[in-house]
Amino acid sequence: MSHPEPDRALYTISVAAQLAGVSPRTLRHYESHGLLAPARTRGGTRLYSDNDIARLRRVTELAEQGVNLVGIRRILDLQDENTRLREDGRGDRPDGAVR
DNA sequence: TTTCTTACA
DNA sequence: TGTAAGTA
Numbered sequence: 745m746s747h748p749e750p751d752r753a754l755y756t757i758s759v760a761a762q763l764a765g766v767s768p769r770t771l772r773h774y775e776s777h778g779l780l781a782p783a784r785t786r787g788g789t790r791l792y793s794d795n796d797i798a799r800l801r802r803v804t805e806l807a808e809q810g811v812n813l814v815g816i817r818r819i820l821d822l823q824d825e826n827t828r829l830r831e832d833g834r835g836d837r838p839d840g841a842v843r
Numbered sequence: 844t845t846t847c848t849t850a851c852a
Numbered sequence: 853t854g855t856a857a858g859t860a
Contacts, residue, residue: 769853787860789846
């Protein structure tokens with residue numbers, strides 16, 4: 745009962761592109777630079793999850809702010825690592841100590 | 844028709 | 853980033 749969530753929606757590249765306001769070409773470009781890693785069908789078609797869409801939104805937002813792809817990748821990796829650490833369950837450090 | 848990769852401008 | 857070729 746950890747997650748009552750129904751099936752997570754998946755989108756094709758054209759739908760994901762519309763949701764993010766960019767072209768499929770741009771999505772493939774982002775992926776080639778390690779900014780995105782959508783799942784694939786057996787035939788190779790990309791399947792974007794809600795998480796991918798959320799990540800994609802962070803990408804477009806940073807891009808609008810003038811951050812280049814290398815910078816965006818680093819920021820996203822750091823954000824995700826930070827989120828991962830928080831969700832690690834050991835986030836209760838009484839005195840705020842780290843490690 | 845859509846998507847995929849590769850590639851050119 | 854847009855477009856094209858040749859596939860699947």
